Amino acid sequence: MHSDHHSARYIVERFIEPAWIPEGILVQFAVPLSPEQAQKLYVEHQGKKFFEDLIDYISSGPVTFLLLYDESGRAVERWRHIMGATDPKQADFESIRGTHAPSLEHNLVHGSDSRESAAQEIGLFVEILEDWHDFLQSK
Template sequence: WGKAGTNQERTFLAVKPDGVQRGLIGDIIARFEKRGYKIVGLKMIWPTEEMAAAHYADLSKKPFFPGLVKFFSSGPIVCLCIEGKDVIKQGRQMLGETQPLASKPGSIRGDYSIDLGRNICHGSDSPESAAHELKMWFPEGVNDWNKAVDSWVYE
C-alpha cells in the first residue's frame, strides 16, 4: 500500500485555513472522489506555528516565510491522504499553479482563488515530499480499504 507508481500511490493534500473558512472542504474532497481517487485519511487540525514552520521548512529562508507560517496556523486545516494511480502529479494538476493567476479555470485554484498567499489548498509535489508530509500529518497512519472497487476505475 502507498507505494509511488502503483494504483495505491498516496499523496498529502491540505485544505488551507482560507479554504476551510470559505466553505470549500466538501467541493475539494468531491473533486477527488468523483475523479476516482480514494480518501484514505481525513481529519481537521488547527496547526501550531511550530507545525506550520515544520511543514514549510524548505521555505524557511524566504522573505515571505513568517507570513506563511502565521497564515497556515491561523485556523483549522483539513488534512487528506488521497490514494490512486499517479495521484501526486494529477493532484497537483487538479490544484492548479502556485500562482492563482497562472491557474486554469477548472482547477481548484483557478476556480476559487485570486491571491498567491490565499491559494486554498496544498498538495505534495513529489513522492519524497508525499512520504515526508504524510508521516508528519498522519503519524498514526491511514486506512487501507476497498480494493474491490478498483476494477471500475482501472483497466
C-alpha cells in the same frame, strides 16, 4: 487545504470526489496546525520573503488533510493537476486555485511535489494526530 469546514467540504465534493471516488480518498480529517507544525510543513520556504505570512495564514485555522491513493501510482501528479498552478493567475480556470484561490500567498491548497515529500508530510501529520491523541487522553 486551509479553509473553513464548509469551503473544505465544497472543494472535496466539487473537485476531489469526482476524480478520486471510488478508489482513493484513504484519510480525511481537519486539524489546527500550530506555527511550529506549519514551519515543519513548509521548511523548504524558510528564509523566503513570504515565509512568516505563510506560517501565520496556515496556522490561523484548521487544515483539512487528505491522503489520496491512485492505483497507477500517479496520485501526486493527479492532485497537482487538480490543484492548479501555485499562482492562481496562472492556474487553469477549472482547477481549485484557478477557481477559488484569492492570491498567490493564500492559494488554498498544498500538495506534495513528489512521493518522497508525500511520505515526509504524511509522517508530519501522523505526529500531529499523535499529539492530539495525547492531549485528548490527558483530559
